[in-house]
Amino acid sequence: MxxxxxxxxxxxxxxxxxxxxxxxxxxxxxxxxxxxxxxxLGFLGVRSRTSTAKSRxxxxxxxxxxxxxxxxxxxxxxxxxVQRQGGFDDDxxxxxxxxxxxxxxxxxxDPEPSSSxxxxxxxxxxxxxPPGNTLSVSVDMQVQFGRHFGRxxxxxxxxxxxxxxxxxxxxxxxSP
Numbered sequence: 001m002x003x004x005x006x007x008x009x010x011x012x013x014x015x016x017x018x019x020x021x022x023x024x025x026x027x028x029x030x031x032x033x034x035x036x037x038x039x040x041l042g043f044l045g046v047r048s049r050t051s052t053a054k055s056r057x058x059x060x061x062x063x064x065x066x067x068x069x070x071x072x073x074x075x076x077x078x079x080x081x082v083q084r085q086g087g088f089d090d091d092x093x094x095x096x097x098x099x100x101x102x103x104x105x106x107x108x109x110d111p112e113p114s115s116s117x118x119x120x121x122x123x124x125x126x127x128x129x130p131p132g133n134t135l136s137v138s139v140d141m142q143v144q145f146g147r148h149f150g151r152x153x154x155x156x157x158x159x160x161x162x163x164x165x166x167x168x169x170x171x172x173x174x175s176p
Contacts, residue, residue, distance in 0.1 A: 044175060046070045048077050053168035055157075059085045062166040064155045069173050070143050076104070076172075078139040082157050087133045093158040094137065095122040100153025103172065104141035111137065124158065143174065150174040 038044050049068040054061045061083045067076035082092055091114065098121060113125035127135060156167035 043069075044071065046074055046076055049170070051168040051170040053166040055165045060157055060166050062155065062157050062168055064168055064170060066153070066170050067143075067172050068170075069175060070150075071175050072143050072145045072147055075140070075142050078104075078141055080135075080137040080139075080155055082135045082137075082166075084133050088129050088135070090160070091129050092127045092135050093124055093162070094127070095124045095154075095156045095158055095162075095164070097121060097153045097155075098123050100151050100172070103143060103147050103151055103174070105144055107140040107142070109137065109139050122154075122156075124162070147174055 035044075046067050047069040048065060050063055050065045052061065052063050063079075063081040065077050065079040065081075067078070070076045080094055080096075082094065098118060101123060109125070111127060114128050115126040117124050117126075125137070127137065150171060150173040152169060152171045154167060154169045156164040159165050
């Protein structure tokens with residue numbers, strides 16, 4: 001018995017079927033290129049800044065070098081520099097907002113404070129009287145994993161009565 005043959009007709013391809021897929025691929029590749037470009041230009045890493053304050057009489061100046069933009073898991077700079085014209089008469093007390101410090105894993109403070117205490121909103125470090133007119137404190141810290149958005153913070157130099165002589169505020173933004 002002879003096989004029955006059925007005629008076949010050429011089907012015209014749907015011109016719209018592939019255009020959506022092409023535009024989706026182009027959009028995805030463009031987004032990927034933007035992320036790579038942002039990384040190459042340093043927008044996704046750590047960017048630091050220095051915030052400065054002076055006492056009312058101008059004798060004490062405070063500089064805080066901190067991470068303005070960071071990401072979870074990265075080491076960030078945090079350096080406090082206190083200068084006093086004519087040198088320091090006594091130990092130096094520095095207050096740092098505890099909610100800001102909660103963003104980070106702190107590994108060490110150099111030099112080590114001679115004492116440390118905390119209130120509900122700040123950690124107070126007391127340093128022995130430094131030689132000369134400058135106290136430089138470096139805190140080795142890393143952004144904790146699972147932290148998002150960032151936080152405001154402050155650093156203040158305190159007098160004997162725990163009143164702020166010089167105080168500066170700053171914000172660290174955490175990128176995804």
